[in-house]
Every structure is written in C-alpha cells, then in structure tokens.
Amino acid sequence: MPSIAYFGPQGTFSEQAARAHAGDEDALVPMRTVPLALAAVRAGEADIACVPVENSVEGAVSATMDALAVDEPLVAVAEVVLPVRFSVLVRPGLAAEEVRTVASHPHALAQVQGWLGEHLPAASPTAATSTAAAAVGVLEGEWDAAVTAPVAASHYALSVLATDVADVDGAMTRFLLLRRPGELPAPTGSDRTSIVVVAAAERTGVLAEMLTELALRGINLTRIESRPHQGQLGRYRFYLDLDGHVVEQRVGDALAALHRRCQELRFLGSYPKAEPSLAGAAVLTGNTDHDYAAAGEWLAAVRGGSTP
Amino acid sequence: MPSIAYFGPQGTFSEQAARAHAGDEDALVPMRTVPLALAAVRAGEADIACVPVENSVEGAVSATMDALAVDEPLVAVAEVVLPVRFSVLVRPGLAAEEVRTVASHPHALAQVQGWLGEHLPAASPTAATSTAAAAVGVLEGEWDAAVTAPVAASHYALSVLATDVADVDGAMTRFLLLRRPGELPAPTGSDRTSIVVVAAAERTGVLAEMLTELALRGINLTRIESRPHQGQLGRYRFYLDLDGHVVEQRVGDALAALHRRCQELRFLGSYPKAEPSLAGAAVLTGNTDHDYAAAGEWLAAVRGGSTP
Incomplete structure (x- = not known):
C-alpha cells in the first residue's frame, strides 16, 4: 500500500495522473507545492511523488525540474x-445560460477561450489559483x-x-512518478531515460558534441531543455529525455561517454514510455546489445593476442 | 510615443521590464494574458509587446513560446x-509582527519560503493569481x-x-520586446539571435546535426528548448538562442544552412544582449566577417579561372 504524494489540492491533473498509476490500495496524499511533494519522498514520508514535468496547465514545470536536479536524487519509475x-463543473441545477462567471487556473482558461466564447458567451472568466480551487469556489458560491x-x-x-x-486537439501533459533510488524497472523494449547534465566546460559546440554521442549510438532524443545553472549566467544544465533503457548497452555506453564529458550527470530514471512509439522503437543496425557483445568479444580477442 | 503592451495587471515583473526599456513618453498598456499582448501588436493596437520568455515567476513561458511560433511573425528588438x-508590501501602519497572512503568485511564494519563515514566521502564505493581484488584495483588506x-x-x-x-541569490527572469517585422536593430558586437526550427525529418541525430552547423561556425548557443509540435507526439519545435547578429556572416551562413535542413525556420530577432558577455564575445578564428569575405573572394577567383 504505497503512498503517493501529488501536487494538490484534490482534483488536479496531478491527482488524475497519480490515479492512472495507483492501485486500489494506494494512499493518495495532496501536497501544497511540487517541491513539497518531492521533499515528502526524500524524507520517507511518502513512497512516490507524482509531479508534472511537461506542458503543465497548473504550475511551473521549470521549478519542478530545478528541484529534481539538486538535493537527494530521486528516480522516475513510470510516466x-x-x-x-x-x-466544466457548475452548481447542481444551474443551466448553461445562467452561468455568469467561470473560474480556473489562468493557464487552463487560456486553453478553453474558444470553447467558452462559443458555449458560455455571457460568462466572464476569472482566474483562480488552481483548477481544483476553482471547483471549491463554485461550491462556496x-x-x-x-x-x-x-x-x-x-x-x-x-x-x-x-x-x-x-x-486544440491533441495537447498532452506529462507527469513522472518518482521514488528514492532502488531497483530499476525492467526494460520493456519501449523505454525512456531521463538525465540532467552540466558540461565540464562552457565551450562553443559542447552540446553538439554531447548530442553527437547519442546520435552515433542511434539514440533518439525526445526532449531537451536548458536551464541556467544556479543563476550563473552562461552556465547551463541540460535536461534530456532519450529513447531506451540504461541496461541496454548503447544507452549505458552513451551515458558513460557523457559521464566522461560532463561535470555533473544525474540519472533521473529509465521507465516504460506511456505510449509505445511506432517509429524509433527498432534499434539502428550496429547498436543492438548483440552488436555490442560481438564487438566486445572481438576487442578482447585482439587484446589477448589472437586475430579473429 | 510608442505604446507597449505587457502582461498585466499593473505592478507585475512584465511592467517592470517594460519600464526598463520604455522612454518617458511611452504608453504602457496592461493586458490580461501574454497571448493577448502579442495579439495587440499583431493587430496594430500596440507597437511593442513585453512578455516573459525565461524563468518567469508569474506565468507559463511555454504558452508564450508557442504563441511566438505561430500566427503573424513578431520580431524581438530588445531583451x-x-x-x-x-x-513585501503591507497596509500602511502595519508592523511585521502583526502580519498574519501573506499572499502572492504561487511561483513567487515558492521563491521566498525561507525569507518568510525567518522574517514573518506567524504569517500563513496564500496563493493569489498574480503578484499584482496580491497587492490589490492587501489594499482591499x-x-x-x-x-x-x-x-x-x-x-x-x-x-x-x-x-x-x-x-536564492542570482536568479534572473528574462523578457523580450517584440514588434512587427521591420528594420533590424543595428549590431552592437554583443547581440543575441532567437529562432524557432522544425526539422525536415524526424531522424535520430537531426538536432545534433543542426547544432553542429552552429558549432562549426563558432556560434555559441545560449538556450535550447524543445516543445511538442502542435500536439503531434514525436514531432518537435526547437527554440534556440545564439550569440551573434543575423547581419554577421557566420550567423547568416548558419541560419541559411538551417534553412536548408529545416521544414520551418522562424526568425525571432537579433537584438543587443542585456548583459554584454565577457567570455564568448570574441569571434573564433576563421569565423569573422573578414574571413568570410576573403573566402568568398578566393572562391570567386577559382570559379573565374584564376588560381590565387
């Protein structure tokens, strides 16, 4: 019966994401902020934190990312x-034409502007501190x-x-479920790995070199973001999401190469992708675990004095 | 007397940024959202929009970036x-020890948690929809x-x-001042160029190739961010900030190379950097405008049949 701390209050998209992952027995605990949800797991007060990491409609993802890059490491086990x-929720009995005010988080209101104009043209939109707080406000009149x-x-x-x-159709928001470091989720053949890197030197081209380490091993990048490193102008952290699991040879080899190139390399987890991708699932020729094993045997033979 | 539309209400960091740029005669106009500020400039109702693009404490930067990538192009002329x-503002006459509640945008509250614990330990923090709305709330009791x-x-x-x-010392927030396309700001020797690109193909390594085009020309990247392209999983827009001005040969050459490689390339402006950088201001050997001119003359001579 693990407990899952999420960015609350009750009724947020973070809770919705936590429920998508949780079993019937799991205890869901709303936290006031994303950093507090992470802190609860670090302190052992919760087993898992469910936090938004991409395209959130309810809060600052950059603050989440910053909080993951420092303090005790946490590792994602699912997305x-x-x-x-x-x-759209209303007081029971209220008809659409009676709606005069409609509240939500400003990010959410911005994404339903067209719908409101068409379906609730007489309603004036009002900002609330979260989508769930808007529901509470309706309840309270x-x-x-x-x-x-x-x-x-x-x-x-x-x-x-x-x-x-x-x-807009097709917009998605993404959450990670994070816990204290431990046994990794088993590879499924359709996994994602998340890392945070700080380059060893601020040279021109250093990021191109890091990405080339991935590209040379046939590793597809699915997300990249730079963030200023502790407020130092000109120093950056890079957040990378890539296809594959760290137990796979090409991914492990690439991460080891980045470790040689980087001042800091933080592993944020290898976990099953929420939607198995159609394209990009196949490993490019020369980059399979079998290819790595064969190359390793060849090298060992050469070093051993034989000429295979 | 240009008018500057900013992300309001009155008293936000966006207004503070607009004031840092504005002359005494300029009219500052608060807008309810960032997209509305951009729309006002596109419609000719304002001359300039001042919007947060990085590390905002008052709203979603990703929504701003999405709004800049589509619709009529706008071009940054300053940052x-x-x-x-x-x-920290209080009702006149109220002493620190009398403060029981303190309000702000949740992102702002998160960044002063330590200070509040030390200086206003008895005050309970409450979320408001913006830092300026919190001030209005104090005014209204x-x-x-x-x-x-x-x-x-x-x-x-x-x-x-x-x-x-x-x-935390040293945290910065960044704003762009955008207007309809027209004459570019003159290069100052310490400029930044912003672009949005969509790769022509979703191949492994395509971003590494694009960044190598920049690195090969000695162009320093100062920011990178990927965003899903119109909700299509696996298709991305990349937002890049780089050192240099598009009228400089190496920057123009690199952008032309990206144009060949990209399905979409949107120019978001070349403008003076807010803080002239010490490192990276010097152009790497072989990449100066003089080097480009000499190479062009050499190539023209060879094509003309002479052997210089």
Missing part, C-alpha cells in the same frame, strides 16, 4: 501522459462554473456541464 | 533581464501582506516592509 481536456481536470467531479458535489473541453 | 527579487515586483509599490498605496527579498 503518465494525459490529454489536456477539461471538464463564489463563481458559477469551474474549468477543471475530469477527476475534480469525483471530489466536489457539482454537476458536469461539459467534458472533453479543449480548443 | 530585458531582471533579478528575481521581490518587495483580504490579506495583510503581498510579495510583489518592486514596481508594484508605485501603483498601490501600500507600505514597503522589505525589498530585495529572495531565498
């Missing part, structure tokens, strides 16, 4: 990808409607006026 | 970098104190309890 689709994560409907005694609300 | 240092941008003190009749408040 959850959710479609950015909202529910502060606003008529709230734009929320679908899971909010299960916490608050409100009516669902609409679901699957989004101006 | 403003501000230290992330807050002021909703909270005792607000953590705000320094400029908020000039708009709201509140007392300054503390200034230069920040848990």
Whole structure:
C-alpha cells in the first residue's frame, strides 16, 4: 500500500495522473507545492511523488525540474501522459445560460477561450489559483462554473456541464512518478531515460558534441531543455529525455561517454514510455546489445593476442 | 510615443521590464494574458509587446513560446533581464509582527519560503493569481501582506516592509520586446539571435546535426528548448538562442544552412544582449566577417579561372 504524494489540492491533473498509476490500495496524499511533494519522498514520508514535468496547465514545470536536479536524487519509475481536456463543473441545477462567471487556473482558461466564447458567451472568466480551487469556489458560491481536470467531479458535489473541453486537439501533459533510488524497472523494449547534465566546460559546440554521442549510438532524443545553472549566467544544465533503457548497452555506453564529458550527470530514471512509439522503437543496425557483445568479444580477442 | 503592451495587471515583473526599456513618453498598456499582448501588436493596437520568455515567476513561458511560433511573425528588438527579487508590501501602519497572512503568485511564494519563515514566521502564505493581484488584495483588506515586483509599490498605496527579498541569490527572469517585422536593430558586437526550427525529418541525430552547423561556425548557443509540435507526439519545435547578429556572416551562413535542413525556420530577432558577455564575445578564428569575405573572394577567383 504505497503512498503517493501529488501536487494538490484534490482534483488536479496531478491527482488524475497519480490515479492512472495507483492501485486500489494506494494512499493518495495532496501536497501544497511540487517541491513539497518531492521533499515528502526524500524524507520517507511518502513512497512516490507524482509531479508534472511537461506542458503543465497548473504550475511551473521549470521549478519542478530545478528541484529534481539538486538535493537527494530521486528516480522516475513510470510516466503518465494525459490529454489536456477539461471538464466544466457548475452548481447542481444551474443551466448553461445562467452561468455568469467561470473560474480556473489562468493557464487552463487560456486553453478553453474558444470553447467558452462559443458555449458560455455571457460568462466572464476569472482566474483562480488552481483548477481544483476553482471547483471549491463554485461550491462556496463564489463563481458559477469551474474549468477543471475530469477527476475534480469525483471530489466536489457539482454537476458536469461539459467534458472533453479543449480548443486544440491533441495537447498532452506529462507527469513522472518518482521514488528514492532502488531497483530499476525492467526494460520493456519501449523505454525512456531521463538525465540532467552540466558540461565540464562552457565551450562553443559542447552540446553538439554531447548530442553527437547519442546520435552515433542511434539514440533518439525526445526532449531537451536548458536551464541556467544556479543563476550563473552562461552556465547551463541540460535536461534530456532519450529513447531506451540504461541496461541496454548503447544507452549505458552513451551515458558513460557523457559521464566522461560532463561535470555533473544525474540519472533521473529509465521507465516504460506511456505510449509505445511506432517509429524509433527498432534499434539502428550496429547498436543492438548483440552488436555490442560481438564487438566486445572481438576487442578482447585482439587484446589477448589472437586475430579473429 | 510608442505604446507597449505587457502582461498585466499593473505592478507585475512584465511592467517592470517594460519600464526598463520604455522612454518617458511611452504608453504602457496592461493586458490580461501574454497571448493577448502579442495579439495587440499583431493587430496594430500596440507597437511593442513585453512578455516573459525565461524563468518567469508569474506565468507559463511555454504558452508564450508557442504563441511566438505561430500566427503573424513578431520580431524581438530588445531583451530585458531582471533579478528575481521581490518587495513585501503591507497596509500602511502595519508592523511585521502583526502580519498574519501573506499572499502572492504561487511561483513567487515558492521563491521566498525561507525569507518568510525567518522574517514573518506567524504569517500563513496564500496563493493569489498574480503578484499584482496580491497587492490589490492587501489594499482591499483580504490579506495583510503581498510579495510583489518592486514596481508594484508605485501603483498601490501600500507600505514597503522589505525589498530585495529572495531565498536564492542570482536568479534572473528574462523578457523580450517584440514588434512587427521591420528594420533590424543595428549590431552592437554583443547581440543575441532567437529562432524557432522544425526539422525536415524526424531522424535520430537531426538536432545534433543542426547544432553542429552552429558549432562549426563558432556560434555559441545560449538556450535550447524543445516543445511538442502542435500536439503531434514525436514531432518537435526547437527554440534556440545564439550569440551573434543575423547581419554577421557566420550567423547568416548558419541560419541559411538551417534553412536548408529545416521544414520551418522562424526568425525571432537579433537584438543587443542585456548583459554584454565577457567570455564568448570574441569571434573564433576563421569565423569573422573578414574571413568570410576573403573566402568568398578566393572562391570567386577559382570559379573565374584564376588560381590565387
């Protein structure tokens, strides 16, 4: 019965992501901020933290990333990808044409502007501190409607006026489930590895060299982001997500090469991808574990004095 | 007397950044969201938009970047970098020990947690929709104190309890001033160029190749970020900031090379860097405009049949 700390309050997309991963027995614990959710796991007060890492509609992802790069290391064991689709909740009995105010987190309101204009043209949008706080405000009579994560409907005694609300199709938001370092998840053949690197020197081309280490081993990059390193202008951390699992030879070899090139290299986990990718799943010729084993045997033979 | 649309309300860091750039005669216009500030410039209702692009304490930078990558192109003509240092405002006459509640944007509260614990231990932090909205709340008696941008003190009749408040020294937030395309700012010798690229093919190593085009010309990268391309999994836009001005030969040559390699290449401007960098300002041997001119003359001579 592990406990999962998530970025609350109850009814956020982070809770929705935690539920997508959790078993029936797991205890879900809302935390006030993302860093507090991570701190709870570091302190052993929770087993797993569920935090947004990409395209969040409810908070600053950069603060999350900064918090993962320092302090005690945490390691991702799973990711959850959710479609950015909202529910619109109203006080029971209220009809659409009676809605005069609609509240949500500003990031969420920005993503349903078109829908609101079409379906609730008389409602004036109001910013709340989170999508879930907007639902609480409706409950307390502060606003008529709230734009929320679908899971909010299960916490608050409100009516669902609409679901699957989004101006743009296909937008996704991504979460990681992190725990203290331990046994790695087994490779599935469709895994992702996350790392944070700080180059050993701030030379022109140093990032091109690091990415070439990956490319030479046929490793596909799925995300890259630079962040200033502890406020020092001109020094950067790079956050990389790449295809593959660290137990695979090509990934391990590339990470070892980065370790030689980097001042800091933090492993943030190898975990199954939420959607198995169609393209890019096949390992490029010359980069399979078999290729690495054969090359290792050849090298050992040469060093041993035989000429295979 | 140009008008500058910024991410409001009055008293935000975006206003502070706009003021750092504006002349005395300029009209500053608060807009409700970043996309609305950009839309005002596209529609000709404002001359310049001042929007956060990095490490914002008041909103989602990713939404800004997405808005810059589509619709009518806008071009940056200046950047403003501000230290992330807050002021704490209270109702006139209220002493520190009387402060029971302190409000701000959650991102701002997260960055002054240590300071609040030390200086206002009895105050419970409350989330507001922006740092400026927190000041309005104090004015209306909703909270005792607000953590705000320094400029908020000039708009709201509140007392300054503390200034230069920040848990971590050296954190910076960055803004761009954007206008409709026109004459470029003249090169100063310490400029930055911003672009958005979408690779022509989603091959392994395509980003390493693009960055190598920059590295081979001695161009220093100062920022990189990937964003999903219109919600398509596995397709990415890359946002790059690099040292140099597009009128310089090595930068122009590199951008032309990227144009050959990319499906989309959007120029977001060449503008003076806010802080002239000490390292990296010198152009690497073989990459000066003089080197390019000499190489061009040599090539023209060879093509003309002479052997220089």
